[in-house]
Amino acid sequence: MKRSVPLAIVMVGGILFMIQYFIPHQHSQTLFDYYTEWAPIVGAFALVLGVGSLTRLHSHKIKRKAKNWQYSYAVLIPLFGIPFFALIMPQSLGGGMMESMGGDRLTQGVFDFAYMNIQVPIQATMFSLLAFYIASAAFRAFRAKSALATVLLFAAIVVMLGQVPIGELIGKWFPKVGLWILRYPNLGAKRAIGLGVGFGVLATQLKIIFGVERNWLGGAGE
Amino acid sequence: MSIWEKMLNLDRRWIFLLIGIACVVPFFTPLGLPILPSQEVVSIYDYMENLTTDNAIFVGFDFDPGTAAENMPMGVAVLRHAFARHIPVFITAYGPLGQGMAAMALDEITDEESDDYYVYVNWEDWASIREQGITDRAGIEEAWIAAGNTLSENAHGWVFEGRDVAFLGYLPYFHLVILGMSSSIASQYPTDIGGTPLEEMPMYQEHKSLRDIDLAVTTAGSSACVAWITYGREKIGLPVAFGVTAVMATDYYIYIQSGQIIGQMGGLRGAAEYETLLLRDGYTKSPGKAFVGMDVQSIAHLLIIFLVVLGNIAFFAGGFNKKTKLKGRR
Amino acid sequence: MSETIGIWVAAIFTIGIYSFLYKENPLYRLSEHLVVGISTGFGIAVTFTQVLKPKLIEPIAAGEHGAWLLLIPAILGLLYITRFFPSVAWLSRYPMAFLMGAGMGIGFPLSMKASVLRQLEASLVPIYEAGMPWDVVVGNVVMVLGTLAALIYFFFSKPHKGPFFGTGSKIGIWVIMVGFGATFGFTVMGRISLLIGRIQFLLGDWLHIIK
Numbered sequence: 001m002k003r004s005v006p007l008a009i010v011m012v013g014g015i016l017f018m019i020q021y022f023i024p025h026q027h028s029q030t031l032f033d034y035y036t037e038w039a040p041i042v043g044a045f046a047l048v049l050g051v052g053s054l055t056r057l058h059s060h061k062i063k064r065k066a067k068n069w070q071y072s073y074a075v076l077i078p079l080f081g082i083p084f085f086a087l088i089m090p091q092s093l094g095g096g097m098m099e100s101m102g103g104d105r106l107t108q109g110v111f112d113f114a115y116m117n118i119q120v121p122i123q124a125t126m127f128s129l130l131a132f133y134i135a136s137a138a139f140r141a142f143r144a145k146s147a148l149a150t151v152l153l154f155a156a157i158v159v160m161l162g163q164v165p166i167g168e169l170i171g172k173w174f175p176k177v178g179l180w181i182l183r184y185p186n187l188g189a190k191r192a193i194g195l196g197v198g199f200g201v202l203a204t205q206l207k208i209i210f211g212v213e214r215n216w217l218g219g220a221g222e
Numbered sequence: 223m224s225i226w227e228k229m230l231n232l233d234r235r236w237i238f239l240l241i242g243i244a245c246v247v248p249f250f251t252p253l254g255l256p257i258l259p260s261q262e263v264v265s266i267y268d269y270m271e272n273l274t275t276d277n278a279i280f281v282g283f284d285f286d287p288g289t290a291a292e293n294m295p296m297g298v299a300v301l302r303h304a305f306a307r308h309i310p311v312f313i314t315a316y317g318p319l320g321q322g323m324a325a326m327a328l329d330e331i332t333d334e335e336s337d338d339y340y341v342y343v344n345w346e347d348w349a350s351i352r353e354q355g356i357t358d359r360a361g362i363e364e365a366w367i368a369a370g371n372t373l374s375e376n377a378h379g380w381v382f383e384g385r386d387v388a389f390l391g392y393l394p395y396f397h398l399v400i401l402g403m404s405s406s407i408a409s410q411y412p413t414d415i416g417g418t419p420l421e422e423m424p425m426y427q428e429h430k431s432l433r434d435i436d437l438a439v440t441t442a443g444s445s446a447c448v449a450w451i452t453y454g455r456e457k458i459g460l461p462v463a464f465g466v467t468a469v470m471a472t473d474y475y476i477y478i479q480s481g482q483i484i485g486q487m488g489g490l491r492g493a494a495e496y497e498t499l500l501l502r503d504g505y506t507k508s509p510g511k512a513f514v515g516m517d518v519q520s521i522a523h524l525l526i527i528f529l530v531v532l533g534n535i536a537f538f539a540g541g542f543n544k545k546t547k548l549k550g551r552r
Numbered sequence: 553m554s555e556t557i558g559i560w561v562a563a564i565f566t567i568g569i570y571s572f573l574y575k576e577n578p579l580y581r582l583s584e585h586l587v588v589g590i591s592t593g594f595g596i597a598v599t600f601t602q603v604l605k606p607k608l609i610e611p612i613a614a615g616e617h618g619a620w621l622l623l624i625p626a627i628l629g630l631l632y633i634t635r636f637f638p639s640v641a642w643l644s645r646y647p648m649a650f651l652m653g654a655g656m657g658i659g660f661p662l663s664m665k666a667s668v669l670r671q672l673e674a675s676l677v678p679i680y681e682a683g684m685p686w687d688v689v690v691g692n693v694v695m696v697l698g699t700l701a702a703l704i705y706f707f708f709s710k711p712h713k714g715p716f717f718g719t720g721s722k723i724g725i726w727v728i729m730v731g732f733g734a735t736f737g738f739t740v741m742g743r744i745s746l747l748i749g750r751i752q753f754l755l756g757d758w759l760h761i762i763k
Contacts (some may be wrong), residue, residue, distance in 0.1 A: 178737075468738040
């Protein structure tokens with residue numbers, strides 16, 4: 001029951017739906033439709049795991065007064081506050097859409113405010129920090145130490161100049177050569193990598209379906 | 223310590239400052255350099271140009287706020303193009319935060335303070351027209367004008383909810399949602415995010431499954447976009463176009479060459495190219511955010527190349543490639 | 553008014569995070585935590601309103617025909633919660649098995665088509681056709697040989713020696729380096745674009761000194 005049944009579900013489900021692809025029959029389609037309708041419902045509950053783990057981690061930190069425990073409130077308050085507001089003000093879920101989706105300003109306020117003025121700027125700014133680090137790395141780490149490294153740097157510089165309008169002012173050939181690199185040698189390299197990944201994914205899928213790969217079972221209830 | 227060593231041990235915060243300056247100053251001294259659209263972007267644009275109000279497209283906001291600076295202008299540009307040509311658009315999101323992004327895109331397009339805005343007409347607001355049995359795009363607009371509605375000077379047109387746009391939003395396990403929509407869109411999205419039943423929407427009545435859809439444009443900050451190929455293109459032959467971040471763009475040339483996608487907007491440059499085409503054909507009056515950003519991008523790229531070259535000169539001139547071990551803070 | 557306050561709050565967070573470039577600080581730590589809480593909270597809210605309510609609760613509450621069948625995915629989904637109770641935690645494997653097995657079964661033929669067959673097919677291009685520009689001809693040669701050579705480089709079951717595997721893998725690594733160079737160039741572009749986005753916000757939406 002603990003291991004065999006889940007493994008059997010995976011195998012039966014996997015083989016059934018692999019075959020289903022090749023059988024254009026009404027019953028086969030009905031089975032497919034049921035699955036695609038049910039899967040998001042089952043999947044929706046998986047969020048519980050994330051919420052549970054976050055709550056446990058941060059409430060534990062607060063309880064133990066661990067280092068920086070005060071910040072744990074910044075996780076827990078929106079974690080429960082936002083769904084609460086969404087529940088009592090359902091029409092506020094337009095995200096950024098204020099009046100246009102039909103909600104009124106007051107109820108939309110809380111939800112929009114947290115999303116547009118806290119979540120968006122924080123996440124966008126955190127990602128943009130990388131611009132500074134890549135500039136620093138460009139100065140300190142990218143060395144033409146070998147022929148291969150020189151080729152990498154040369155390709156990078158041509159592509160960088162080819163992608164910006166000023167590149168064309170410096171040399172008319174930059175955009176052309178840049179695009180040529182992207183469309184041919186880059187494509188060759190990426191296709192080889194893509195095929196490798198593709199075969200890897202297929203092999204993993206088969207291994208999971210046939211129960212060879214069982215790591216997903218985890219250690220729950222061993 | 224030699225001058226080269228000192229240079230290589232420069233506090234990195236000076237470099238941070240340099241890049242900051244390089245990204246601010248060009249905003250005040252715009253160069254307005256022209257952008258030549260690449261075939262990868264032109265093919266999406268031309269494809270859209272061949273669609274009419276009888277067709278329908280999906281626009282997937284498959285990114286989070288983290289990459290909005292790159293993806294948002296793409297989504298906005300495609301939506302503007304579709305709204306201008308009255309091509310019905312179903313808007314979806316791969317992740318919950320992407321739904322907020324889609325909402326912000328609609329907000330931007332319907333912002334009355336912008337030069338190029340569309341007036342959003344809520345589902346309820348044109349109920350009386352529907353009750354008269356008018357569901358075709360031209361008829362709706364005619365009846366709407368006849369009811370005394372006028373457009374202000376800066377407005378490009380009206381966007382009728384349920385006729386021109388259906389904001390479907392996010393669902394989990396989106397790859398399965400794509401598969402499910404190949405049978406019926408309403409089986410996955412019984413209502414839009416405002417609660418309007420899809421079955422009642424004229425645009426849904428004409429396009430009930432992904433098989434009736436003519437293009438899916440996915441604006442993505444992760445490999446989510448590949449799901450549209452695997453589960454949409456390969457399952458039912460859905461035409462797909464990519465709008466992806468620059469970091470991912472080089473990986474997806476393989477799908478352009480194989481014909482699995484009709485084109486790709488790669489990073490801010492890709493978005494700027496689409497904006498250039500919209501401006502050229504009069505769909506917008508002023509250049510978009512991506513186009514404006516390209517001047518800054520030019521200067522920043524020059525600075526980065528300068529830093530790479532300078533770093534290498536210092537490295538080799540200081541002889542660190544041979545024997546001298548570089549000491550100090552790295 | 554609320555819009556102005558919002559923009560100020562956003563600007564404070566933006567600058568607060570940039571202050572990290574100088575030194576780690578409390579505002580950055582606060583932002584780090586907030587982003588986790590809000591994104592998960594947003595996820596729950598959207599999932600409840602757009603999945604559980606219209607697709608599960610409402611059809612069952614309205615007594616729609618055949619809606620009771622939805623209890624099956626609901627019960628399966630609820631089994632996830634058992635993960636927090638060690639004695640019955642193994643039950644959480646059932647919903648995982650339901651999603652994974654069928655999901656992989658559906659995905660297998662489609663992934664094979666999308667990532668392998670179509671890609672192999674696309675590698676078989678005519679290298680030369682009448683009227684083809686020379687750069688395309690050279691490009692096609694580079695692309696086809698490059699794919700083959702890079703595949704050889706990643707093929708570790710044979711030693712990289714001899715005219716085929718040895719030379720092939722050497723050419724392969726050169727092609728891969730060009731590919732990585734292109735990716736690096738684009739990565740720089742992407743990172744700078746994200747910074748441009750924030751500067752447009754600070755100078756435009758917040759300070760109104762650019763349009």
